[in-house]
Amino acid sequence: MFKQVVGALVALGMIGFGSAADRAAAAEKTLKIGAAVSLSGALSREGRLLVEGYELWQKKVNEAGGIKIGDDTYKIEIVSYDDESKAQTSAQLTEKLITSDDVSFIFGPYSSGIATATAVISERYKVLTLAPMATANSLYGRGYKYIFTQTPLADRGLYPVLELASEMDPKPQSVAVVGPDDLFPNIVGDSAAKKAEEMGFKLVYTAKYPKASTDLASVATQIKSAAPDVVLATGYVQDTLLLLKSMRELKVDPAIVGLAMSIGIQDFRDALGPSANGIMGTDMWVSTLTYSDPVFTDSATFAKEFEAEYGNAPTYHAASGASAGVILQMALEKAGSTDVDKVREALLSMEGETFYGRFKFEDDGTNSLGTAAVSQLIESDPKVIFPPAVAQEKALYPRSEM
């Protein structure tokens, strides 16, 4: 009994000590930015790429001497925690970042589901969140004022592929949309199907298969009998691989195969081998984009510096993270203050570009100028084929047999 009481008191003491220690520090001009991102668990890979983007921006800024905000120059300190790919943990850490670490700005998590749970907390405390990879439409439809993303929202995920398809000669007539039954793929797939019909394509087949499917032969068979000119797949890496292999075995051969999210991933391309030739997909970012900004100059420079720092080529996750930093920096400089509401106003009044793309934010936090490119695997190499302004090659159309 006595021991239990003592134990409880010791634990309480630890609590008090912990928060007091957290409140100390600060004094010199450092701007703390919080980041609770998945470094372990199901989303650890994407989370780590995103954090590397944030941190590369931090390094660049500090090497250049910091950010000039009003009359002061601030160094950047990113306080990052691992949310274990769990919403509950992320919520707890967001609270810690805001109330113990006293951050006024947060770089968001990778997943939209997790961001939906944390955004409500930062909203309540009026803390500004830049969530470059949380692009579910539902997140920006809740009336939040303090969360922004510069990446096009999920529902636009396959629009570039459809736009490209409509410019091909001869124009493809029919479209099939398939993908796993999950938050992100559903948003991408449903809106692509709607958009395709609006654009005059004939929607001949749609399917949602269970997320953890290990056999997609039946889906491939259905696609074969519907014989669409365009197959749009909204899946993740594993299931998309499975789908494409099943299609190859059944000799399903549409003129265009467009993917929503796997094309930018090296492992995916390696696993498909030469049979992937001609497959295309939306790429949020490619290193050949020609937009520029004062921090990273352009995408090619960003890619080079990222590779020098981390030893591997950057993906769009990292690029979006680094560019979120650049956007925040621009807004801070324009606001001339670290006051959250002033920075928010600056963000809303700006129109500009980073190496990642152009931006102009709407009241709901979305970017009305956000665009994505389409890459196609040409001789196993991803080449940008759309939009024409940044294209490296002409589209391979119709694609050769799988």
Add this chain to the structure above:
Amino acid sequence: MKAKHQLAAAAVLLVLALILPAVIDNYWLRVMTTVFMIAIVAQGLNVIVGFAGYHAFGNAAFFGVGAYIAGVSLNAQVPLALAIVLATGGSAVVAGIFGWPLLRLRGHYFAIASVALNMAFVEVILNLGGVTGGAMGLPLPISPMPPDLLYRMIYYMMLGALTVATLVVWHLSGSRLGYALRALRDSESGAEVMGVDTVKAKILAWMISAAMTGCAGGIWAYWLTFIEVGSAFDIGISMRAYIMMLLGGMGTIIGPVVGAFVFEIVATLVWSEFTHIHNLLLGMFLIAVVILVPNGIIHLISRASARLSAARELRRAKA
């Protein structure tokens, strides 16, 4: 430790918990709310595992059921208090319905069946769609209350639920049902021979367990404002609660609460200090616990105090 002593300790902890929000910041408030939440789940496990001896690894199923009942109710403009009551009662009903067939299984067969039940619920919600949001997740209405007030209210809701759960366990430990459960834990056929209606006792135990777990899930849903099957039916919730129950001492009254507190506070401190190796350190802590305190903290304390008083007796006898 005797029930009386445990209850006294619980009362002291409760008083501390009641005044705590006045002295801690909102982050620690959230940590403590999480402690209470997971302690309720551990207390729920205590009923079915610690008392009845049925290893319900998949008890997170009721956490999810409670969360979804509360979520759907709140979206239908049901007042918060009623939504939590529905989550609690609904989870108990679900446990009653599925307990009827599942509790006929014994040992690891039941453990596996309970995990399967958890997985089945995930599929059901995914395919139901509609009001549950299916794979898209379910956003809940956002309270307009300022954070300081709202998070304190949720803290006290969790604390209240935990207090009730602990009182239920205390009552159970001295009740007819409690004795029946312990009898069937030690020998099910033996208990039957003695005239215990084991089927009824087991189902009641699981319903109580599910009610506690579902209540925690319901408050959690309101707290988080966005639920997905992945986070609501996370088997990790059961696993963590299970570890806490073992750490504190299963079959005791406040063991699961103490276990939850120790585990969660250690996990949180490890987290904030060692961002990159926290899982490794936590794993080492768990191994140490299993080796050093296999029967739980409460048993350790009882044993230590028994040894102390024995030594005192011995000294007195020698003198």
